[in-house]
């Protein structure tokens with residue numbers, strides 16, 4: 572049995588990366604990542620869907636030639652141009668000099684720009700709903716802009732009922748033997764999907780929703796995204812996670828993010844957490860912003876309904892580790908949260924004001940803000956308790 576043949580005529584030729592520590596030089600990869608690529612063979616023509624990251628070109632080319640038994644590839648379909656998927660384009664052209672590159676009108680200039688390919692005869696431009704016949708096997712193209720670059724598109728292999736979805740439905744985690752969800756324990760890929768979505772695609776929620784809605788009429792049994800397992804049995808779960816994240820629809824729970832230089836702001840954060848617990852909140856994820864990764868903080872903030880953020884004043888502004896987090900919330904246009912903020916200071920009360928204004932600008936449900944000078948005292952402890960009351964009262968998911 573060739574476990575890389577997903578269905579007759581469709582091969583997986585992606586590669587695993589267990590070496591890169593930071594995806595996009597930003598996001599930790601504790602379990603690695605896969606760069607997925609696929610070969611679709613028709614009776615008369617063969618197509619390759621996307622390639623892999625440049626550093627994995629050699630392994631990829633071996634896989635394309637040996638595992639899929641390919642002598643000629645007629646078309647390279649580019650669903651997504653980000654270099655983790657387009658990096659092996661030059662190797663593919665070297666190996667298959669007559670190959671035609673297929674993308675939409677935004678894709679082609681990107682290919683030319685990244686890889687300096689000048690020959691216009693090399694390219695075929697497709698638009699929404701265009702098709703390509705491989706001989707008894709039809710590829711149908713749907714553009715899905717901004718998930719997560721403007722050129723992104725999806726490709727359906729109509730007869731074989733497999734949808735190549737680009738970044739949508741992707742997740743972190745290298746593949747461990749199996750390729751298709753039914754052959755693997757996928758629990759940790761689903762957990763990583765929250766981090767992948769919120770970190771990478773999070774800013775483009777409305778586009779992700781539009782993409783999901785744009786493929787509603789398509790008939791497929793398999794989804795091959797650019798990262799992670801091929802979804803087959805778990806398509807409903809994966810679809811639901813994506814729909815929820817793209818709609819900013821929260822789960823029950825509260826994320827507490829804080830920065831603290833000497834422990835005084837940490838004490839405020841811990842006090843908030845105790846007050847939440849006293850009021851029955853069970854899922855509380857607390858992050859010291861100087862220690863936790865930004866990636867995990869963004870992921871939890873996307874996932875849970877409540878968000879409490881606190882920081883000291885530092886150089887007259889917000890403590891940098893927390894500022895990085897609040898910037899991430901602003902760029903991702905975070906929505907549907909109950910939020911409370913606290914700022915601590917010694918002589919300059921900048922942080923409470925900045926936090927209040929930052930989250931105020933995001934149009935969230937605001938349960939309150941507290942400024943604490945130096946350390947908690949009885950009066951501020953009572954005010955925290957009061958805010959916790961309001962905060963828990965505003966949570967809709969109990």
Ligand code: FEO
Pocket residue numbers: 651653655656719720738797798
């Ligand atoms: Fe894995 Fe947006 O690329």
